[in-house]
Amino acid sequence: MTGGVQEAEAAPAEVFDVAVVGAGPAGLAAAGEAAAAGCSVLLVDAGTQFGGQYWRHAAPEAEDTDPGRWHHGWSIYQRLTQRVRDAVDVGRIRHLASTHVVSVRREQAGGDGAEGFLLQASLLPEAQKPGSYQAPQLLQARALILCPGTYDRQLPVPGWTLPGVMAAGGVQAFIKTQGAAPGRRVVLAGTGPFLLSAAASVIHAGAEVAAICESNSLTGWFPGGAAAALVPSKAAEGAGYVALLAKHRVPYYRSTAVTAIHGDAAREGAVRSVTVSALDASGTPVPGSGREVNDVDVVGLGWGFVPQPELLLQLGAQTTLDEDGSLVGVADADQSSSIPRLYLAGEITGVAGAAAAVAEGRIAGRAASSSVGQAVRAGVADIQDRATRAAHRRFASVMQKAHPIPEGWTQWLEDETLICRCEEVPWETARAAAEELSAEEPRGLKGSTRIGMGWCQGRMCGFAAQCLSKKAHVGEGGASSGREAEHAAALSAAKRPLAVPMRLGDLAEEPELTQE
């Protein structure tokens, strides 16, 4: 034991110039750029492979010779990963796969006296090999770029806990990694262009799309059509989906929501049908408009995406509420957060898609490199990245305005509909608690109902909880305080002690600084 301590003093732990969390579009771009600038880079990613959610693909063991067929921008992915792999090969980037950054704090790092970051990284339990347990490790970096990405945003609906009901992104992830659809006949519902992308994947996998239910009327796209037209790749992608869906005669319903999902008692309650209802202009189900779509075995639900804010919140960086109601980090023109040497790239600054994420990642990679003394020449590429970011942000803004969450979504809930899947908290309990909430106590919903306290730590029900808390607060002040109340509700819903659930044994253990 004593020997170990002395050894630690004799050999100071390596301090990376830049740590990048996440290896999706933004993280790959950021790491590649920082390495090219001459930085030593730590790239920590929960995935077993590069690509994040957007470029999620089959495991090498599947020996898929053409993973690009499921993807947009696969050649961009290949370029980004080749650059990162080359840097890994020469020791410029250290890549930790299947690893979560559980916690992060600011701490003095390196010899220049400036503050850096101390990351606690933990191998996923699923990646631990029996008999050779790998304990969490502490890693140091002078600058940090967070590219944590998103997961699907959910709204509860009666029957959404039945087997066969999945996140729309989960349906697509299944297809991209397994090369097969998780079912035979799929309904996709929620809002946003991602439903079209998921439908295209289902069709390419050889399954049927029984219906797409888009809750919005899409008239919201027209005032901003000019911004959409400025992004030809998006227009082409959209046109491709429309042609594919038309060819396969996929019913596409606007101003429509899945308002109930029904299971088959003989098959463990697995999905058999859905009720779809028309929504009025305020996003409330029209009574009596419901009709059944039968012979369905998979339902994919998606109401946009939730940027993962845990590490951002642990560091106390400034946040704001995006147009779509997402809690996002505030970043300046160089992707710098409110905290020195903390940079943000990709969906954590607002959901805007992969092209914007790559541009932001590259900008952040250069800015982080400059911050640790690696001079970067800002050339034509930088101008291009900034233009790409601007165009895609404008597009995202139009998209978010065109796809709001239906105001009346709670109308389709039944008393026994679970709001929190993990802790099995029904709507009647959540509603009663929300009505009693006070603005002075934004965490009340969680405390009084256990909503968000289960395995997923509110990742699935967090947005619903945020909406319910906001509703409780609105009316206690003017419009601006309503927005502030929603921001407060979003912060309280997202507040988690650790970025991912950990084993208690890992929490008890004090990890040592990783030696190089």
Add this chain to the structure above:
Amino acid sequence: MTAKPVTITVDGESVRTESGRSVAAALTLEQQRTAWRSTRFNQEPRGLFCGIGACFDCLITVDGTPGLRGCMVQVEDGMSVETDKS
């Protein structure tokens, strides 16, 4: 696609699948199962939901280790999988 055949056991029963599959996908595609866990309070059946490791609905026991996300574990030849409800 030139995936290799892989055999796992699920609750003692031999299941043939292929390399590269997740445990959740093997149950879904080879066994047509949509649920393999019961909830604590209402004993509701659960299986895949988010599909990307965020929701913890697809928890399963693999080679004696409980509480693993079925969507995040890849099958290996000879792997022993136990569900919550055999």
